[in-house]
Structures are given as C-alpha cells and as structure tokens.
Amino acid sequence: MLGELPRESVVEVEGVVRRSEKSHRGVEVFPTSLRVLSRAEAPLPLGVVDKVGAELNTRLDHRVLDLRKPSVRAIFELRAAVLEGFRRAYTERGFLEVETPKLLRQGAEGGATLFRVDYFDRPAFLAQSPQLYKQMLMSAGFERVFEIAPAFRAEPSDTVRHITEFTSLDAEMAYPDGPDELRQVLESVVAESLRFARDRIGERGNPLADGLPEAKTPFPRIPFSRCEEWLGRPGAERDLGTEDEKIIGARAMQELGSPFYFIVDYPTAVKAQTFYAQRQDAHPDLTYYFDLGLRGLEITSGGIREHRIDRLTENLVSAGLDPSSFESYLEAFRYGMPPHGGWGFGVDRFVWALAGVPNIREARLFPRDRYRLEP
Numbered sequence: 001m002l003g004e005l006p007r008e009s010v011v012e013v014e015g016v017v018r019r020s021e022k023s024h025r026g027v028e029v030f031p032t033s034l035r036v037l038s039r040a041e042a043p044l045p046l047g048v049v050d051k052v053g054a055e056l057n058t059r060l061d062h063r064v065l066d067l068r069k070p071s072v073r074a075i076f077e078l079r080a081a082v083l084e085g086f087r088r089a090y091t092e093r094g095f096l097e098v099e100t101p102k103l104l105r106q107g108a109e110g111g112a113t114l115f116r117v118d119y120f121d122r123p124a125f126l127a128q129s130p131q132l133y134k135q136m137l138m139s140a141g142f143e144r145v146f147e148i149a150p151a152f153r154a155e156p157s158d159t160v161r162h163i164t165e166f167t168s169l170d171a172e173m174a175y176p177d178g179p180d181e182l183r184q185v186l187e188s189v190v191a192e193s194l195r196f197a198r199d200r201i202g203e204r205g206n207p208l209a210d211g212l213p214e215a216k217t218p219f220p221r222i223p224f225s226r227c228e229e230w231l232g233r234p235g236a237e238r239d240l241g242t243e244d245e246k247i248i249g250a251r252a253m254q255e256l257g258s259p260f261y262f263i264v265d266y267p268t269a270v271k272a273q274t275f276y277a278q279r280q281d282a283h284p285d286l287t288y289y290f291d292l293g294l295r296g297l298e299i300t301s302g303g304i305r306e307h308r309i310d311r312l313t314e315n316l317v318s319a320g321l322d323p324s325s326f327e328s329y330l331e332a333f334r335y336g337m338p339p340h341g342g343w344g345f346g347v348d349r350f351v352w353a354l355a356g357v358p359n360i361r362e363a364r365l366f367p368r369d370r371y372r373l374e375p
C-alpha cells in the first residue's frame, strides 16, 4: 500500500523507531499501522525532493510545494530571526513599535509609483512608506518609534531588486546629536540583529548561518563626492544607478574591507524631490541624507529631516508639490516639532542579500510584482 501512495501525501504512522545509519536523521520508523490523512494528487506540478531545479516562475506558481523544500524554508527561518533580532534591538533602545495607515489620501513623495484604489466615492492611495506619519509621531511626543509594515510601489520595472509589495522597517527618533548619531543607532541595530539571527538559526542547524556577513561597526562613511570619483564622474551630481551601486560596493570591500557602508552627504541637487531631507547648515548644497549599502545593494535611506515649517514648505514648492495637499502633515509642524531624523530599511532586500539567492522574490513567501498577483 505504501508503494502506491503518491508522494507528498499526509499520513499518520504508528511504528517502532530504530537507530539507522542509512537515514540522515539517524533514525528510521518501522510502521505497524498507517492512515492516510490527505492523499496528494499525482503528478505533482513541482517536485519537492527532486535534485533538478525548476524555473523561479514555476516555483512561485506552486509556491506551497516550493516552500516545503528545506533550503527554501531556511530563508524564512532566517527572515523571522532577523525580524526578531530587530524588534529586540529597537525595543532595548527605547523605540516604541507603532503602526501607521496604509490607505492614504496622498503619497509621501507623490508621483508615478503610487497604487490608486477606489475608496468609496473617492480615490485613495496605498502607502509607499510611513515617512510622513512617523514624522508626525515625533510631534506627538513619541520621540523614538519603529514600524515593520508593508509598503506598496507601482514599480513598472521588472528587476531582481524591486517588488510591488515589500516590508519596510522604518525608524524615527527625536533630538539626534547630529546625523552621525542616526547612523550609530542604525549600524548597532543591524549588527545586533545579525548576531541574534546567526545564533538563533545556527543552533537549529540552518546552513545560512555560516554565510552571514560580518557586521563590524562602525561601518565606513563614504562621502557621495568620493563615490563620484570612484565612478569616474567627479562633481556630476547624478543619482546612483544599480550599476553604480555595484561598483561602489566592490570598492568599499576592496579599499575599506567592509560589506556594509554608508554613503553620506548627498547633494541637494540629487535629492531635490526628497523635500523632508534637511539641507546642511554649513553647506546648503549638501543634505544630511544618507544610504546604507550591503555589498553593492542599497538597503536603507535615511537622514535628518527638515523640522522648520517655513523651510519645509519651501522644499515642497521646489519639489514641484502643492503644500496645500500636505496640510495634515504640515499641521504637525505648526505646534512644536522637535528636530528629528530616521530611516527606512528594506527587509526583503536585506534577507535577499543575506540568503545569497538570485532574486528578491525568493525572500518573500508570496511575492507581488508587476505580473504576479497570485498565489
């Protein structure tokens, strides 16, 4: 009867457990009775134990079977451990976990990557980022907050690093002692979460534990102008593209010996659209905006925010946005807003980079992209 049972069926077995050299678990069960709880259909659309790999699209079409593979499950054990590590690290540092709305009347930076939804008799948008709300919470006196939540972007491009629904780990804090305090908190939280994840999955024999990068703090700080020199275009003030980021990641490894690195002092001209980024007092042509990269992949953007309403309004106008559509955000700046800063960290990008798999989609259980809305 066992021989006729299709693979992947669910059975209840009673029997005798004996030590066995043949089995990789070191034991074998010799059944005395067997009951079929759920008989699998045959053939399977995707092999679970086959050595031959299937195309990613086929795997994602039949994701439930794909997730049964121990190597795939290992990624989600890593993901859970990283998230647990972050929650602990933020909480220990006095950050309060919050949840902000995902249905909005307008997006953070406006523009083409907003998803529009029907909201009763008027349009609404899915949140691209909790940016405006976490800043508003600074005015509410929360001082240190973090949020782990979905963010939605109508990314029309089909790349290995963009998905339309991703998990953003955002943090914001009031009264930072300058931009470097933000980076110090961020790097310590990243390093701690990574240590926690390595121990947690390591003790369960997850093979991904051995491949995790060293997060030795402080991470190098590389001025944007130096990146431009590395790219052979000093002073160009052009934002960094995917290929540029890879070159910078390789140089950071070669010359500074670190898989993690900050890119600091973004020119105002490059971040003109980022109206909430504060310009530097001594160099208004530079902002306090920074990125955190891991081996050539941008995983975080952050910086000191503009908390002075007159300058913030000017920035909105020069970004081509209408301050009147940001009234509920601006109100938070009218009645006492502490200086503050923070960052947005891409959980999927981080897990993707740590797992060393080819595509960010493999870091999500059921990924969403331009072409995929199911399963």
Ligand code: ATP
Pocket: 153, 155, 161, 162, 163, 164, 166, 168, 298, 299, 300, 301, 344, 345, 346, 347, 348, 349
């Ligand atoms: P990119 O230039 O790579 O598209 P971005 O500058 O639009 O990213 P931010 O708006 O700064 O990204 O978002 C903060 C973080 O959120 C990024 O560093 C990244 O880790 C993550 N992120 C942004 N967009 C996506 C996406 N479409 N898919 C997955 N992660 C994303």
